Amino acid sequence: MGAVTAIERAVPGVGMLRTYRPAWLGKDVTAGLVLTALLVPQGMAYAELAGLPPITGLYTTVLCLLGYAAFGPSKVLVLGPDSSLGPMIAATVIPLVTANGDPGKAVAYASMLALMVGAITIAAGAFRLGFIADLLSKPTQVGYMNGLALTIVIGQLPKLFGFSVDGDGLIEEATEFVRGVADGRTVPAALAIGVGSLAVILLLNRFLPRIPGVLVAVVLAIAAVAVFDLAARGVKLVGTLPEGFPPLTIPTVPLTDLGLLFAGALGIALVSLTDTISTASAFAGRRGEDVNGNREMIGIGAANIAAGLFQGFPVSTSGSRTAVAEQNGARSQVTGLVGAGAVTLMLVFFPGLLRNLPQPTLAAIVIAASISLADLPALRRLWRQRKSDFALAMAAFLGVALLGVLPGIAIAVALSVLNVFSRVWRPxxxxxxxxxxxxxxxxxxxxxxxxxxxxxxxxxxxxxxxxxxxxxxxxxxxxxxxxxxxxxxxxxxxxxxxxxxxxxxxxxxxxxxxxxxxxxxxxxxxxxxxxxxxxxxxxxxxxxxxxxxxxxxxxxxxxxxxxxxxxxxxxxxxx
CATH class of the missing domain: 3.30.750.24 (STAS domain)
Known part of the structure; x- marks a missing residue:
């Protein structure tokens, strides 16, 4: 009995299966299938946000769900590719890949990044360093997320309008976008399907939240491609995905690039841990459960390592996908296993299922997610309640918007630490x-x-x-x-x-x-x-x-x- 307890403590998924109640199965399967409707398009969209092939988002989704189901302590938390991490991954990987470089090289860098993030978070959990998630104070989180939301929206607008730009940073990307629109590069059909998809997602999320807006938008967009022959009108499509599933792959990168990757991994790990612990606390509180921050770190570390070994990239907790799973009756991590199984079946037997999905619809999915990251009411509350905290939030916002995602997270952490120090320095x-x-x-x-x-x-x-x-x-x-x-x-x-x-x-x-x-x-x-x-x-x-x-x-x-x-x-x- 002692050996069983030790195994369950090391691998919570074993205990979850051993104590699983058959009465939960129907709810878990239903929630898992509904969740799949979000996992596929969001996984692909967030992969492109990270500068990677869309298929890697599906590989990442499957493996991180399996990894967290085995080692994660939460019953309902859903991990996966995340809109807040996408720009950080791109900011770390893209400078290391030459212009128009080999996508395989970018995937190798991203996979190594996932392994590093996994190692950092597991080490943090093993050494009970849960307090590092507190390095981002609430005001700096608000500013960082608002800056991130603006950065994502500006970066996705060209794709929504049917063209691409070559810009570095928010101001340059915005300038190139405006220039592209002024030069007549907009593809009307792409703009129509992109704006239409965005409207469907936002309206359904606002007025009919139980209906998966992303799924409806994807189905309508694919139907529109067939009915109106949008490909012939200049709308770019996802195309047929590679068939099957990747083998276990140990990524290799030049030793000279490991330092830059590690710096990016530290920032990604901090954001991922902060997001995971805060989301886990919110959902656990609603269920009357406690959160083990150190166990959560190990769980998210296992998810990242699993993704990194199968051509995936770093992941975090998804509040929206967790909410969908909970709303549809999820009782355990079997929900995630069902979702992972459904995505795998699609890759193996139906790789062409989403070949007619328009790229502007993927941009709309990302933009909708970025809008949910923004929290303008929180900024107004900070202005009303404490001007110094508002100033911290705005400094973090400007750091992300003007200097980039990775410098922005460094500024946010530095500001949080300095804020604490200033209160100690001048009590x-x-x-x-x-x-x-x-x-x-x-x-x-x-x-x-x-x-x-x-x-x-x-x-x-x-x-x-x-x-x-x-x-x-x-x-x-x-x-x-x-x-x-x-x-x-x-x-x-x-x-x-x-x-x-x-x-x-x-x-x-x-x-x-x-x-x-x-x-x-x-x-x-x-x-x-x-x-x-x-x-x-x-x-x-x-x-x-x-x-x-x-x-x-x-x-x-x-x-x-x-x-x-x-x-x-x-x-x-x-x-």
């Missing part, structure tokens, strides 16, 4: 005082009429006391000491201080000596036990009087009153 600080008819000691910024005892400063520092803010703390206390008249006691209400590092400890020693020379006592109240333990380990009590540590603000104030004989008249002093 909220204030003085406390007594407020009439209120117990306790309160922020004088909120209560300007609060009273203070002569010669006593109650100072609150809302953050860890570390190297980054030690000088800020010191300068505040020196400013208090240099007031006229100077205080006799400066009481640091230390409950919000969660840490003191060695740099801050050295500062406290110097500060205490400087204050003592001026006849001012440095006093602490409500210091947390773990922090006080560090203070003692740093031997600060050799300099700072051990009697100047009080369990509460009230006890410190009473000690000051006993020494000075001062009091707040007619006030109840709390402990």
């Amino acid at each position: 909220y600080r204030t003085m406390l005082g007594k407020v009439e008819d209120l117990k306790g000691y309160h922020d004088i910024r909120r209560y300007p009429a609060a009273d203070a005892l002569p010669g006593l400063v109650l100072y609150r520092f809302d953050g860890p006391l570390i190297f980054a803010n030690a000088n800020t703390f010191r300068d505040d206390l020196r400013r208090f000491a240099e007031a006229t008249p100077p205080p006799r006691w400066i009481v640091v209400t230390a409950e919000p201080i969660t840490d003191v590092d060695t740099t801050a400890a050295d500062m406290l020693v110097e500060l205490d000596l400087w204050l003592n020379a001026r006849g001012i006592n440095l006093v602490f109240a409500e210091m947390k036990d773990p922090v006080k333990t560090k203070i003692e380990r740093y031997e600060l009590t050799d300099t700072i009087d051990p009697n100047h540590f009080f369990p509460t603000i009230g006890s410190a104030v009473r000690a000051y009153r006993d020494i000075t004989g001062l009091d707040w008249p007619d006030r109840d002093l709390p402990d």
